[in-house]
Amino acid sequence: MSDYFSPLRQEDHLAKYGDNPRTDLLALLQEAPRRVLDIGCGSGAFGVLVKQKFPGVHYVGVELDESAAALARPRLDKVIVADVERTSLEQFDIAKASFDLLVCADVLEHLYDPWKALHALSEHLAPGGKVLASFPNIQNISVIAGLVAGNWTYARFGLLDATHIRFFTLNEIVKLFSGTGFSILQCVATVQDNSVLSQGEWPRDLDFGRLVLKNVTKEEAQRLFTFQYLVLARKQTDKEYPQ
Helix, strand or coil: CCHHHCCCCHHHHHHHHHCCCCHHHHCCCCCCCCEEEEECCCCCHHHHHHHHHCCCCEEEEEECCHHHHHHHCCCCCEEEECCCCCCCHHHHCCCCCCEEEEEEECCHHHCCCHHHHHHHHHCCEEEEEEEEEEEEECCCHHHHHHHHCCCCCCECCCCCECCCCCCECHHHHHHHHHHCCEEEEEEEEEECCHHHHCCCCCCEEEEECCEEEEEECHHHHHHHHEEEEEEEEEECCCCCCCC
């Protein structure tokens, strides 16, 4: 088996999750949630941040990898080892409409059918509940330039993580949420190189060596230099989104 696909060791999980808690995602949470369901909670590092910012929150994590779940268990209120695409969470006493925040941080791109999964997970949100998610941006210029050069090289982590099954641009992220009954409240772009965006007048040409893009607007350039999108969305009511 390729090392890209081998299970992560506990020290790998600590490096990927425990030592790099998602403070960027936490910044999108301005209102205190009461009950949080975190899909792909990893070692529970983000849950620790949420519980520190909002004392008293009940935090439930779902994690596929048992070694990561073992790290998360003492940190969170409850940790379930399960594959959300193959298992109903109700068998673990996860009732429908019982959470007000769903977290899917760098998770949906690892699923075979993120559209079906997000729609199913939304049933565990109470009316007006929210989802907090993050997505790597496949429209990133490093990926495009690599493809022009004939390369689509997978790595252990990053934009071309070898375990990514689905790939998203900003347009496809918007379609994912609108098609599964959510309204996007906030979308933040994590930009790799602000220096390019802050220089010169727009639209203008961008020269990437063998790849030259003509008449690029500043908005288009930002999408090219975005590494990840952070999204906060609200579950629509039945009136807004008839089933």
